[in-house]
Amino acid sequence: MEERKVLCLVVDDEEKVRDVMARVLSGEGFECRKAASGRDAVALLNSEPFDLAVLDIQMPEMDGTKLLAEIRLRWPETGVVMVTAVSDVRTAVACLTHGALDYVAKPFEIDEVRARVRQALEKRRLIRENRDYQLHLEERVQQQAARIEELFVLGVHSLVQALEAKDRYTRGHSARVAVYAEEIARQLGLDDETLAEIRLGGELHDIGKIGVREGVLQKPGPLTEDEYLHVMEHPVLGERILAPLLKDHPIVVSIVRSHHERLDGAGLPDHLQGEAIALVARIASVADAFDAITTGRPYMRSRPPEEALAELRRCVGWQFDADCVEGFARAYPDVSLLPIPTPDVVALRQASLRRS
Numbered sequence: 001m002e003e004r005k006v007l008c009l010v011v012d013d014e015e016k017v018r019d020v021m022a023r024v025l026s027g028e029g030f031e032c033r034k035a036a037s038g039r040d041a042v043a044l045l046n047s048e049p050f051d052l053a054v055l056d057i058q059m060p061e062m063d064g065t066k067l068l069a070e071i072r073l074r075w076p077e078t079g080v081v082m083v084t085a086v087s088d089v090r091t092a093v094a095c096l097t098h099g100a101l102d103y104v105a106k107p108f109e110i111d112e113v114r115a116r117v118r119q120a121l122e123k124r125r126l127i128r129e130n131r132d133y134q135l136h137l138e139e140r141v142q143q144q145a146a147r148i149e150e151l152f153v154l155g156v157h158s159l160v161q162a163l164e165a166k167d168r169y170t171r172g173h174s175a176r177v178a179v180y181a182e183e184i185a186r187q188l189g190l191d192d193e194t195l196a197e198i199r200l201g202g203e204l205h206d207i208g209k210i211g212v213r214e215g216v217l218q219k220p221g222p223l224t225e226d227e228y229l230h231v232m233e234h235p236v237l238g239e240r241i242l243a244p245l246l247k248d249h250p251i252v253v254s255i256v257r258s259h260h261e262r263l264d265g266a267g268l269p270d271h272l273q274g275e276a277i278a279l280v281a282r283i284a285s286v287a288d289a290f291d292a293i294t295t296g297r298p299y300m301r302s303r304p305p306e307e308a309l310a311e312l313r314r315c316v317g318w319q320f321d322a323d324c325v326e327g328f329a330r331a332y333p334d335v336s337l338l339p340i341p342t343p344d345v346v347a348l349r350q351a352s353l354r355r356s
Protein backbone atom coordinates (compact mmCIF):
# COMPACT_ATOMS: atom_id res chain seq x y z
CA MET A 1 0.00 0.00 0.00
CA GLU A 2 1.38 3.39 -0.95
CA GLU A 3 1.96 5.63 2.06
CA ARG A 4 -0.12 8.78 2.17
CA LYS A 5 1.87 11.92 1.38
CA VAL A 6 2.38 14.48 4.15
CA LEU A 7 -0.32 17.10 3.60
CA CYS A 8 0.75 20.71 4.23
CA LEU A 9 -1.14 23.97 4.37
CA VAL A 10 0.74 27.18 3.55
CA VAL A 11 -1.00 30.31 4.81
CA ASP A 12 0.42 33.69 3.75
CA ASP A 13 -1.19 36.86 2.42
CA GLU A 14 1.78 37.49 0.11
CA GLU A 15 1.37 35.40 -2.99
CA LYS A 16 5.10 35.27 -3.75
CA VAL A 17 6.05 34.00 -0.30
CA ARG A 18 3.18 31.51 -0.44
CA ASP A 19 4.37 30.09 -3.75
CA VAL A 20 8.02 29.83 -2.73
CA MET A 21 7.11 28.10 0.51
CA ALA A 22 4.76 25.69 -1.31
CA ARG A 23 7.46 24.93 -3.86
CA VAL A 24 10.03 24.19 -1.14
CA LEU A 25 7.61 21.85 0.63
CA SER A 26 6.57 20.12 -2.60
CA GLY A 27 10.28 19.61 -3.28
CA GLU A 28 10.38 17.70 0.02
CA GLY A 29 7.77 15.33 -1.36
CA PHE A 30 4.87 16.86 0.56
CA GLU A 31 1.47 17.67 -0.90
CA CYS A 32 0.59 21.35 -0.52
CA ARG A 33 -2.51 23.50 -0.33
CA LYS A 34 -2.31 27.30 -0.24
CA ALA A 35 -4.45 29.83 1.58
CA ALA A 36 -4.22 33.63 1.34
CA SER A 37 -5.97 34.35 4.63
CA GLY A 38 -6.92 32.86 7.97
CA ARG A 39 -10.49 32.46 6.76
CA ASP A 40 -9.43 30.51 3.64
CA ALA A 41 -7.17 28.39 5.80
CA VAL A 42 -10.05 27.46 8.14
CA ALA A 43 -12.17 26.45 5.14
CA LEU A 44 -9.38 24.15 3.89
CA LEU A 45 -8.73 22.73 7.37
CA ASN A 46 -12.43 21.89 7.55
CA SER A 47 -12.24 19.94 4.32
CA GLU A 48 -9.30 17.60 4.94
CA PRO A 49 -6.88 16.54 7.68
CA PHE A 50 -3.55 18.38 7.45
CA ASP A 51 -0.35 17.08 8.95
CA LEU A 52 1.31 20.47 8.98
CA ALA A 53 0.33 24.13 8.67
CA VAL A 54 2.91 26.86 7.94
CA LEU A 55 1.44 30.16 9.10
CA ASP A 56 2.54 33.71 8.44
CA ILE A 57 2.12 35.76 11.61
CA GLN A 58 1.28 39.12 10.08
CA MET A 59 -1.88 38.84 8.04
CA PRO A 60 -4.97 41.07 7.85
CA GLU A 61 -8.20 40.00 9.60
CA MET A 62 -7.17 36.77 11.29
CA ASP A 63 -3.43 36.89 12.01
CA GLY A 64 -1.18 33.85 12.45
CA THR A 65 -1.40 33.80 16.25
CA LYS A 66 -5.21 33.70 16.18
CA LEU A 67 -5.13 31.00 13.52
CA LEU A 68 -2.64 29.03 15.64
CA ALA A 69 -5.04 29.14 18.61
CA GLU A 70 -7.91 28.01 16.38
CA ILE A 71 -5.89 25.11 14.96
CA ARG A 72 -4.72 23.97 18.40
CA LEU A 73 -8.32 23.91 19.55
CA ARG A 74 -10.07 22.36 16.55
CA TRP A 75 -7.37 20.36 14.74
CA PRO A 76 -4.90 19.35 17.47
CA GLU A 77 -3.44 16.66 15.18
CA THR A 78 -2.14 19.34 12.81
CA GLY A 79 1.40 20.52 13.57
CA VAL A 80 2.07 24.26 13.17
CA VAL A 81 5.20 26.15 12.10
CA MET A 82 5.12 29.96 12.25
CA VAL A 83 6.74 32.25 9.70
CA THR A 84 7.68 35.71 10.92
CA ALA A 85 9.60 38.86 10.07
CA VAL A 86 12.94 39.09 11.84
CA SER A 87 11.58 42.12 13.69
CA ASP A 88 8.85 40.04 15.28
CA VAL A 89 10.79 37.08 16.55
CA ARG A 90 9.46 37.73 20.05
CA THR A 91 5.89 37.00 18.85
CA ALA A 92 7.14 33.85 17.15
CA VAL A 93 8.72 32.65 20.38
CA ALA A 94 5.45 33.38 22.20
CA CYS A 95 3.74 31.16 19.61
CA LEU A 96 5.93 28.27 20.72
CA THR A 97 4.44 28.47 24.20
CA HIS A 98 0.99 28.31 22.59
CA GLY A 99 1.67 25.06 20.83
CA ALA A 100 3.57 25.94 17.61
CA LEU A 101 6.28 23.37 16.91
CA ASP A 102 8.82 25.85 15.51
CA TYR A 103 9.22 29.12 13.61
CA VAL A 104 11.09 30.38 10.55
CA ALA A 105 12.25 34.00 10.20
CA LYS A 106 11.76 35.92 6.94
CA PRO A 107 13.55 36.30 4.62
CA PHE A 108 14.06 32.58 4.88
CA GLU A 109 16.76 30.32 3.56
CA ILE A 110 15.33 27.32 1.72
CA ASP A 111 17.60 24.88 3.53
CA GLU A 112 16.53 26.31 6.86
CA VAL A 113 12.85 25.92 5.98
CA ARG A 114 13.47 22.31 4.99
CA ALA A 115 15.30 21.55 8.21
CA ARG A 116 12.74 23.29 10.44
CA VAL A 117 9.79 21.60 8.76
CA ARG A 118 11.43 18.17 9.01
CA GLN A 119 12.18 18.78 12.66
CA ALA A 120 8.65 19.98 13.30
CA LEU A 121 7.18 16.84 11.70
CA GLU A 122 9.50 14.66 13.74
CA LYS A 123 8.50 16.50 16.92
CA ARG A 124 4.84 16.01 16.02
CA ARG A 125 5.42 12.31 15.45
CA LEU A 126 7.09 11.96 18.84
CA ILE A 127 4.33 13.88 20.60
CA ARG A 128 1.69 11.63 19.01
CA GLU A 129 3.68 8.50 19.77
CA ASN A 130 4.12 9.54 23.37
CA ARG A 131 0.41 10.28 23.68
CA ASP A 132 -0.51 6.90 22.18
CA TYR A 133 2.00 5.26 24.47
CA GLN A 134 0.41 6.92 27.51
CA LEU A 135 -3.05 5.96 26.29
CA HIS A 136 -2.06 2.33 25.85
CA LEU A 137 0.29 2.10 28.79
CA GLU A 138 -2.21 0.44 31.07
CA GLU A 139 -3.13 -2.03 28.35
CA ARG A 140 0.56 -2.81 27.80
CA VAL A 141 1.20 -3.28 31.50
CA GLN A 142 -1.69 -5.74 31.62
CA GLN A 143 -0.36 -7.57 28.57
CA GLN A 144 3.10 -7.80 30.13
CA ALA A 145 1.67 -9.03 33.43
CA ALA A 146 -0.34 -11.68 31.57
CA ARG A 147 2.79 -12.71 29.67
CA ILE A 148 4.83 -12.99 32.88
CA GLU A 149 2.08 -15.11 34.42
CA GLU A 150 1.98 -17.25 31.27
CA LEU A 151 5.76 -17.80 31.39
CA PHE A 152 5.53 -18.63 35.06
CA VAL A 153 2.83 -21.24 34.46
CA LEU A 154 4.87 -22.71 31.57
CA GLY A 155 7.89 -22.93 33.86
CA VAL A 156 5.82 -24.63 36.51
CA HIS A 157 4.50 -27.15 34.00
CA SER A 158 8.00 -28.03 32.86
CA LEU A 159 8.89 -28.73 36.48
CA VAL A 160 5.90 -31.05 36.75
CA GLN A 161 6.88 -32.72 33.48
CA ALA A 162 10.44 -33.17 34.73
CA LEU A 163 9.09 -34.90 37.82
CA GLU A 164 6.67 -37.09 35.90
CA ALA A 165 9.42 -38.14 33.49
CA LYS A 166 11.42 -39.28 36.49
CA ASP A 167 8.61 -40.85 38.49
CA ARG A 168 6.24 -42.78 36.23
CA TYR A 169 3.92 -43.63 39.13
CA THR A 170 3.00 -40.03 39.58
CA ARG A 171 2.21 -39.49 35.87
CA GLY A 172 -1.06 -37.55 35.85
CA HIS A 173 -1.14 -37.62 39.65
CA SER A 174 -0.35 -33.91 40.00
CA ALA A 175 -3.08 -32.90 37.55
CA ARG A 176 -5.70 -35.08 39.26
CA VAL A 177 -4.76 -33.85 42.74
CA ALA A 178 -5.04 -30.28 41.43
CA VAL A 179 -8.58 -30.93 40.18
CA TYR A 180 -9.73 -32.77 43.33
CA ALA A 181 -8.26 -30.15 45.65
CA GLU A 182 -9.88 -27.33 43.73
CA GLU A 183 -13.27 -29.06 43.84
CA ILE A 184 -13.02 -29.68 47.59
CA ALA A 185 -12.10 -26.01 48.13
CA ARG A 186 -15.07 -24.93 46.02
CA GLN A 187 -17.38 -27.02 48.22
CA LEU A 188 -15.88 -25.31 51.27
CA GLY A 189 -16.79 -21.93 49.77
CA LEU A 190 -13.27 -20.57 49.19
CA ASP A 191 -12.92 -17.62 46.80
CA ASP A 192 -11.81 -17.88 43.16
CA GLU A 193 -8.33 -16.50 43.79
CA THR A 194 -7.69 -19.11 46.47
CA LEU A 195 -9.09 -21.83 44.20
CA ALA A 196 -6.52 -20.91 41.54
CA GLU A 197 -3.72 -21.05 44.13
CA ILE A 198 -4.93 -24.42 45.38
CA ARG A 199 -5.02 -25.77 41.83
CA LEU A 200 -1.41 -24.67 41.35
CA GLY A 201 -0.47 -26.11 44.73
CA GLY A 202 -2.02 -29.42 43.67
CA GLU A 203 0.03 -29.47 40.50
CA LEU A 204 3.22 -28.76 42.40
CA HIS A 205 2.70 -30.57 45.69
CA ASP A 206 5.15 -33.42 44.95
CA ILE A 207 7.71 -31.36 43.03
CA GLY A 208 10.33 -32.07 45.70
CA LYS A 209 10.42 -35.68 44.48
CA ILE A 210 12.74 -34.33 41.78
CA GLY A 211 15.34 -34.48 44.56
CA VAL A 212 14.50 -38.07 45.62
CA ARG A 213 16.72 -40.90 44.33
CA GLU A 214 15.18 -42.63 41.32
CA GLY A 215 15.93 -46.09 42.69
CA VAL A 216 13.80 -45.28 45.70
CA LEU A 217 11.00 -43.62 43.75
CA GLN A 218 10.73 -46.56 41.36
CA LYS A 219 11.29 -49.31 43.88
CA PRO A 220 8.70 -52.03 43.42
CA GLY A 221 7.59 -53.17 46.83
CA PRO A 222 7.72 -51.73 50.34
CA LEU A 223 10.35 -49.18 51.31
CA THR A 224 12.79 -49.55 54.17
CA GLU A 225 12.54 -47.03 57.01
CA ASP A 226 15.47 -45.05 55.60
CA GLU A 227 14.02 -45.07 52.11
CA TYR A 228 10.66 -43.92 53.45
CA LEU A 229 12.30 -41.04 55.31
CA HIS A 230 14.22 -40.13 52.15
CA VAL A 231 11.00 -40.00 50.08
CA MET A 232 9.36 -37.99 52.82
CA GLU A 233 11.97 -35.28 52.46
CA HIS A 234 10.10 -34.18 49.33
CA PRO A 235 7.80 -31.61 50.99
CA VAL A 236 10.81 -29.71 52.37
CA LEU A 237 12.79 -30.10 49.13
CA GLY A 238 9.77 -28.87 47.19
CA GLU A 239 9.43 -25.83 49.39
CA ARG A 240 13.14 -25.10 48.94
CA ILE A 241 12.81 -25.34 45.13
CA LEU A 242 9.69 -23.23 44.89
CA ALA A 243 9.94 -20.65 47.66
CA PRO A 244 12.20 -18.26 45.70
CA LEU A 245 9.90 -18.52 42.64
CA LEU A 246 6.69 -18.29 44.57
CA LYS A 247 7.19 -15.35 46.91
CA ASP A 248 3.72 -14.10 45.99
CA HIS A 249 2.07 -17.50 46.33
CA PRO A 250 2.22 -18.47 50.04
CA ILE A 251 -0.78 -20.81 49.62
CA VAL A 252 1.07 -22.89 47.04
CA VAL A 253 4.18 -23.10 49.22
CA SER A 254 2.07 -24.09 52.22
CA ILE A 255 0.48 -26.95 50.25
CA VAL A 256 3.88 -28.16 49.06
CA ARG A 257 5.35 -28.18 52.57
CA SER A 258 2.38 -29.45 54.55
CA HIS A 259 0.44 -31.92 52.38
CA HIS A 260 1.77 -34.87 54.40
CA GLU A 261 0.84 -33.47 57.82
CA ARG A 262 -1.81 -35.40 59.76
CA LEU A 263 -4.37 -34.08 62.23
CA ASP A 264 -2.94 -36.24 65.03
CA GLY A 265 0.51 -34.70 64.67
CA ALA A 266 2.10 -37.87 63.26
CA GLY A 267 2.66 -36.28 59.83
CA LEU A 268 5.72 -34.70 58.27
CA PRO A 269 7.73 -32.51 58.17
CA ASP A 270 6.51 -30.40 61.10
CA HIS A 271 4.23 -32.77 63.08
CA LEU A 272 1.57 -30.07 63.06
CA GLN A 273 -1.75 -30.89 64.72
CA GLY A 274 -5.36 -30.12 63.80
CA GLU A 275 -5.99 -26.57 62.66
CA ALA A 276 -2.31 -25.71 62.98
CA ILE A 277 -2.18 -27.36 59.54
CA ALA A 278 -3.32 -24.79 56.97
CA LEU A 279 -6.78 -25.57 55.56
CA VAL A 280 -5.35 -25.59 52.03
CA ALA A 281 -2.86 -28.29 53.04
CA ARG A 282 -5.61 -30.35 54.74
CA ILE A 283 -7.55 -30.11 51.45
CA ALA A 284 -4.53 -31.17 49.37
CA SER A 285 -3.87 -34.07 51.73
CA VAL A 286 -7.35 -35.52 51.09
CA ALA A 287 -7.05 -35.03 47.32
CA ASP A 288 -3.57 -36.62 47.34
CA ALA A 289 -4.69 -39.65 49.38
CA PHE A 290 -7.74 -40.29 47.20
CA ASP A 291 -5.61 -40.36 44.07
CA ALA A 292 -2.91 -42.51 45.65
CA ILE A 293 -5.48 -45.08 46.78
CA THR A 294 -7.34 -45.23 43.48
CA THR A 295 -4.25 -45.35 41.23
CA GLY A 296 -2.13 -47.53 43.49
CA ARG A 297 1.58 -47.36 44.27
CA PRO A 298 4.43 -49.83 43.67
CA TYR A 299 3.79 -51.20 47.14
CA MET A 300 -0.01 -50.94 47.10
CA ARG A 301 -2.69 -52.18 44.71
CA SER A 302 -5.24 -49.67 43.47
CA ARG A 303 -8.69 -49.71 45.01
CA PRO A 304 -12.01 -48.60 43.52
CA PRO A 305 -13.14 -45.00 44.18
CA GLU A 306 -15.96 -46.07 46.56
CA GLU A 307 -13.45 -47.91 48.75
CA ALA A 308 -11.05 -44.99 48.59
CA LEU A 309 -13.76 -42.63 49.86
CA ALA A 310 -14.65 -45.08 52.63
CA GLU A 311 -10.96 -45.20 53.58
CA LEU A 312 -10.79 -41.40 53.73
CA ARG A 313 -13.86 -41.38 56.00
CA ARG A 314 -12.33 -44.06 58.20
CA CYS A 315 -9.29 -41.84 58.73
CA VAL A 316 -11.27 -38.66 59.53
CA GLY A 317 -10.29 -37.04 62.80
CA TRP A 318 -6.79 -38.46 63.14
CA GLN A 319 -5.43 -38.20 59.60
CA PHE A 320 -7.92 -36.19 57.55
CA ASP A 321 -10.12 -33.19 58.21
CA ALA A 322 -13.84 -34.14 58.27
CA ASP A 323 -14.94 -31.01 56.34
CA CYS A 324 -12.40 -31.69 53.59
CA VAL A 325 -13.44 -35.33 53.22
CA GLU A 326 -17.13 -34.41 53.15
CA GLY A 327 -16.31 -31.59 50.71
CA PHE A 328 -14.81 -34.22 48.45
CA ALA A 329 -17.87 -36.45 48.82
CA ARG A 330 -20.17 -33.52 47.94
CA ALA A 331 -18.01 -32.56 44.94
CA TYR A 332 -18.30 -36.11 43.56
CA PRO A 333 -21.69 -37.50 44.64
CA ASP A 334 -20.98 -40.57 42.50
CA VAL A 335 -17.26 -41.23 42.84
CA SER A 336 -17.52 -44.31 40.64
CA LEU A 337 -17.94 -41.93 37.68
CA LEU A 338 -14.46 -40.44 38.15
CA PRO A 339 -12.25 -41.24 35.15
CA ILE A 340 -9.44 -42.98 37.09
CA PRO A 341 -6.91 -44.41 36.89
CA THR A 342 -5.37 -43.58 33.53
CA PRO A 343 -4.62 -46.66 31.38
CA ASP A 344 -0.84 -46.15 31.19
CA VAL A 345 -0.56 -45.88 34.95
CA VAL A 346 -2.52 -49.13 35.35
CA ALA A 347 -0.30 -50.90 32.82
CA LEU A 348 2.90 -49.65 34.44
CA ARG A 349 1.71 -50.57 37.90
CA GLN A 350 0.62 -54.05 36.90
CA ALA A 351 3.91 -54.67 35.11
CA SER A 352 5.73 -53.55 38.21
CA LEU A 353 3.63 -55.75 40.51
CA ARG A 354 4.24 -58.76 38.25
CA ARG A 355 7.99 -58.17 38.57
CA SER A 356 7.88 -57.98 42.36
Ligand SMILES: [Fe+2]
Binds near residue numbers: 205206234259288
Ligand atom coordinates in the same frame (compact mmCIF):
# COMPACT_ATOMS: atom_id res chain seq x y z
FE1 LIG B 1 3.58 -35.98 48.45
